[in-house]
Structures are given as structure tokens and as C-alpha cells.
Amino acid sequence: MYLTFKYNYAIIYRCSNINIFVIFLSKNILNNAKLAASRQNGEKRMSKLGKIKLPHRKHTADMTASQMPTPTVITLPMSQYIGAPAIPVVKVNDKVCVGTKVAEADGKVSAPIHSPVSGTVKKIGDFLLANGKTCQAITIESDGEMTVDPGITPPVVTNAEELCQAIRESGLVGLGGAGFPTANKLENAISKNIDTIIINGAECEPYITVDNRTMIDAANHVARGVKVIEEYIPGPQQIIVAIEKNKPEAIKKMTEVFAGDPKVKVVALPSEYPQGAEKTLVYTLLGRIIPDGQLPSDVGCVMFNVTSVAFMADYLETGRPYIWRHVTVDGSAVKSPKNVYVPVGASIRDILTFCEADFDDLGKVLYGGPMMGIAAYDLDAPIYKNTNALLALNVKDSLPKTQYPCIHCGKCIAHCPMGLNPTAFVKAMKIEDKNERAAMLESENVLSCIDCGSCSYVCPSRRPLVENNKLAKNDLRATQASKKN
Ligand code: SF4
Numbered sequence: 001m002y003l004t005f006k007y008n009y010a011i012i013y014r015c016s017n018i019n020i021f022v023i024f025l026s027k028n029i030l031n032n033a034k035l036a037a038s039r040q041n042g043e044k045r046m047s048k049l050g051k052i053k054l055p056h057r058k059h060t061a062d063m064t065a066s067q068m069p070t071p072t073v074i075t076l077p078m079s080q081y082i083g084a085p086a087i088p089v090v091k092v093n094d095k096v097c098v099g100t101k102v103a104e105a106d107g108k109v110s111a112p113i114h115s116p117v118s119g120t121v122k123k124i125g126d127f128l129l130a131n132g133k134t135c136q137a138i139t140i141e142s143d144g145e146m147t148v149d150p151g152i153t154p155p156v157v158t159n160a161e162e163l164c165q166a167i168r169e170s171g172l173v174g175l176g177g178a179g180f181p182t183a184n185k186l187e188n189a190i191s192k193n194i195d196t197i198i199i200n201g202a203e204c205e206p207y208i209t210v211d212n213r214t215m216i217d218a219a220n221h222v223a224r225g226v227k228v229i230e231e232y233i234p235g236p237q238q239i240i241v242a243i244e245k246n247k248p249e250a251i252k253k254m255t256e257v258f259a260g261d262p263k264v265k266v267v268a269l270p271s272e273y274p275q276g277a278e279k280t281l282v283y284t285l286l287g288r289i290i291p292d293g294q295l296p297s298d299v300g301c302v303m304f305n306v307t308s309v310a311f312m313a314d315y316l317e318t319g320r321p322y323i324w325r326h327v328t329v330d331g332s333a334v335k336s337p338k339n340v341y342v343p344v345g346a347s348i349r350d351i352l353t354f355c356e357a358d359f360d361d362l363g364k365v366l367y368g369g370p371m372m373g374i375a376a377y378d379l380d381a382p383i384y385k386n387t388n389a390l391l392a393l394n395v396k397d398s399l400p401k402t403q404y405p406c407i408h409c410g411k412c413i414a415h416c417p418m419g420l421n422p423t424a425f426v427k428a429m430k431i432e433d434k435n436e437r438a439a440m441l442e443s444e445n446v447l448s449c450i451d452c453g454s455c456s457y458v459c460p461s462r463r464p465l466v467e468n469n470k471l472a473k474n475d476l477r478a479t480q481a482s483k484k485n
């Protein structure tokens with residue numbers, strides 16, 4: 001009886017009394033109607049704040065990173081972050097060193113790209129990104145020498161503007177997800193009316209343990225990075241280091257290193273998904289709602305990923321730009337899950353070889369975790385600046401699961417952290433007229449979807465909801481762009 005009450009779809013199969021079925025289904029429709037009404041207002045949408053419990057599977061939480069051997073070939077796509085693709089400033093056959101700038105930022109929201117190895121530029125050509133878009137990419141053949149560019153020296157920073165300029169030159173982008181250039185966030189923290197800086201160490205996706213290890217292995221770098229922020233951006237009254245409770249060692253380390261700083265508060269958060277998503281975390285910590293299309297800085301706060309903060313400290317001391325990174329490598333096809341220190345642009349194949357993946361039983365590789373990861377289309381494709389994990393699944397785990405028709409249970413709506421209705425996006429995408437389709441997608445706020453995957457995860461019919469959400473967002477953006485032109 002409990003099951004039939006909890007999952008009303010089961011009633012269809014289990015309950016012979018049609019009257020009871022009607023009563024329970026009506027209750028569900030009423031709940032969904034309330035949720036739908038609350039979606040009319042962004043504030044009410046967030047007040048729902050759906051979250052889910054996930055198995056953590058943080059197998060590598062206790063593993064410090066091992067460094068992989070330098071690969072022979074590096075591929076550097078010009079688009080590795082949110083913003084305009086970088087522009088190559090090298091030519092084929094040019095010699096480069098470790099840290100040589102090979103591409104310049106194109107405009108304000110962009111980031112330069114540097115070589116992680118010494119060697120020769122072999123090719124500059126078109127490249128297909130994992131998200132289906134194309135850009136240029138620079139291919140570098142390593143000479144194995146790892147000769148460091150003689151021009152690399154620590155930047156001179158005496159004020160906030162110089163700090164922003166230095167971090168812009170470092171090529172740093174947000175390392176926890178979308179990859180927004182960090183210099184732009186720093187500028188927001190300086191120019192807007194900010195009272196709180198959030199250091200995001202939530203790391204809520206299963207498997208990934210990169211930020212956890214940063215807080216344990218590079219706790220002093222995190223502390224120095226926070227000090228830099230405090231020194232050059234004195235406006236904010238508080239700095240919150242937010243960590244999920246499933247990282248007790250990281251919480252302990254952070255509490256220790258910030259013990260003498262009254263401005264810094266270390267907050268242990270419940271282990272719920274998507275706790276680390278920007279909008280969710282701001283709401284959880286401060287009770288503030290980021291309106292659709294706006295940034296945390298519009299509600300008085302700025303958020304930095306904890307590993308980005310640790311890098312800032314390292315860069316200011318060494319001048320070494322963002323060229324190598326830590327990646328969690330795990331999944332059922334990996335014999336030896338690890339945290340690995342790898343050059344940006346190393347191929348998935350080289351990294352998986354280092355982690356003893358079973359290539360004969362490899363079904364799928366994801367950039368990122370199981371909830372938000374994007375499938376790689378080629379083992380020779382590179383990792384990007386913001387790739388924090390590679391999840392390699394065996395053939396069995398990669399097989400598509402049987403899908404069933406929607407049973408209107410409303411679980412996808414109830415668990416959406418943004419209070420959206422993914423079934424409405426499905427309905428909208430069936431509309432033939434593109435303007436009518438766009439109007440419905442707009443009214444249902446599809447662009448507020450953060451691709452967290454919770455709706456697909458909770459769907460008992462295994463509907464491909466998050467895939468449809470992505471298609472719907474692309475479709476709406478294309479229609480909006482065609483109206484502007
Ligand atoms: S993927 Fe989008 S629609 Fe689905 S739960 Fe997450 S935010 Fe909501």
C-alpha cells in the first residue's frame with residue numbers, strides 16, 4: 001500500500017479499485033497545479049528548491065593526484081569556456097615552451113590559452129567540440145623537454161585592477177563547471193555592490209573529488225587565495241567557504257586554515273544535489289534568489305570555485321599560467337580510478353591509458369560526472385580547462401535503458417531545483433510553428449534550466465528529459481537570434 005501511495009503510477013497496475021485510483025491521481029494533479037502556479041514568479045519558483053539524494057561514489061576521495069607522463073600530442077580548442085573563442089597567435093611550425101601564450105583572448109569575456117608542453121605547433125584547424133559546436137584548435141607536438149618559457153615571472157600586483165589583469169593573463173576560468181573567465185568575476189566583485197564572497201567547495205556530483213583534494217592537499221593555497229581576495233577586494237563583509245558534509249577532512253582542513261580570520265566562515269552543507277549549483281548555493285547560504293538571466297553579483301555576492309582560488313595563489317607566486325589541472329578519472333571501465341594531474345589538451349585516450357581503462361569493454365566516456373557530464377565523441381579528443389572528471393563506463397553500463405510513456409506523476413517538476421516543468425518543454429517541442437514553440441518555451445522559462453539532470457534521474461519512466469531540455473534551449477536561442485538578425 002505504501003508503494004501505491006508514494007508512486008501513484010503504480011496504482012494503475014496494482015489497484016483494482018478504480019475509485020481509489022481517481023482519488024490519488026486527482027491529488028497529484030492538484031499538487032502539480034500548485035507547482036505550475038508557483039512557476040509564474042521566480043521568487044516562488046526558488047522557494048520550492050527541489051533537491052535529490054544521490055549515491056556519492058567518491059572512490060577517489062582519499063587519493064592525492066598522480067602526475068601522468070607528458071603526452072606526445074596536445075590539442076587546444078580555442079573555445080574552452082563561456083565567452084568568445086580565443087584567437088591563435090602562433091603559426092604552424094612555431095616553437096613553443098611550457099606556458100607560452102598560443103592564443104589571445106577575444107574581447108572582455110574570453111580567456112587566453114597557453115601551451116602546457118614545449119614543442120612545435122603542428123596544426124591549426126577546425127575542431128568539433130563535445131557540445132557539437134565548432135571552433136579552431138591548435139595541435140602541439142611535445143619535444144618531451146618541458147622547457148619553461150623564459151618570460152614566465154610572477155605578475156606585479158599592487159591593486160585590484162592589476163589583480164584582475166593578472167588573472168585575465170593567467171587564462172583562468174571557473175574550474176567547477178561552466179568555465180566563466182575568473183577575471184570577469186573579480187571585476188564584478190570590485191565594481192558591484194557585493195557583501196558576500198562564496199568559495200564553492202560543495203562538489204555535489206557523484207565520483208568527482210578534485211575540489212575535495214584541493215581543500216586537503218592545497219589548503220594553504222586556498223587560504224592564500226582567499227587572503228588575496230580579502231586584500232584587494234575589501235568591500236565584502238563576509239567570505240563563506242561552502243562544503244558538503246560528505247567531505248569531513250576538507251571541512252576540518254578549511255576550518256583549521258581559516259581559524260584566525262573572523263571574516264571567513266566555513267559552512268558544512270547537507271549532501272544534496274545540486275547543492276553546488278550557483279543559484280542553489282546562493283539561495284541555501286543567503287536566502288537570495290538570482291532572477292532569470294542575472295548573475296550572483298546582481299544579488300550582492302560573487303562565487304569562486306575553491307580550486308580556482310587555490311590556483312590564483314599559485315599563479316601570483318609563480319606566474320605559471322593555467323596549463324595543467326587535476327581530473328578525477330573513474331567509472332566501471334577504469335581499473336585504477338585516480339585523481340590525475342594532466343596537461344590541458346591531453347587526449348582522453350592518453351589519460352585513460354594512464355588509469356588502466358579496459359578499452360575492450362569501453363562503452364562511453366563522459367566529460368564530468370554522471371548527472372551533468374557530456375559524452376565524448378572521440379577518444380582522441382582533448383580535455384578542456386574546465387574538465388574536472390572523466391567517467392569511463394563499460395559497455396553494460398552504457399547501454400540505453402528502456403523508456404516508457406510519461407505517467408504524469410509530477411516527480412520531475414517536484415524535484416527540479418529551478419521549479420521548472422520539463423514535461424512542458426516536451427510538449428512545446430512538439431509544436432511545429434517555431435514562433436509558437438518559442439513562445440511556450442519562453443513562458444515556461446526553459447532558459448533557467450541548469451542541465452542538472454535531476455528530472456531525468458527521478459523519472460520512473462526514464463524519459464530523456466534533460467536531453468530534451470538542451471534541445472529546447474538551443475531551439476529557443478536560435479529563434480531569438482533569427483528575430484534579432
Ligand atoms: S535539468 Fe533543468 S528542468 Fe531538469 S531538474 Fe535540472 S534545472 Fe530542472
Ligand code: SF4
Pocket residue numbers: 405406407408409410411412413423458459460461462463465
Ligand atoms: S516525465 Fe517522468 S517524472 Fe515527469 S511526469 Fe512524466 S513520468 Fe513523471
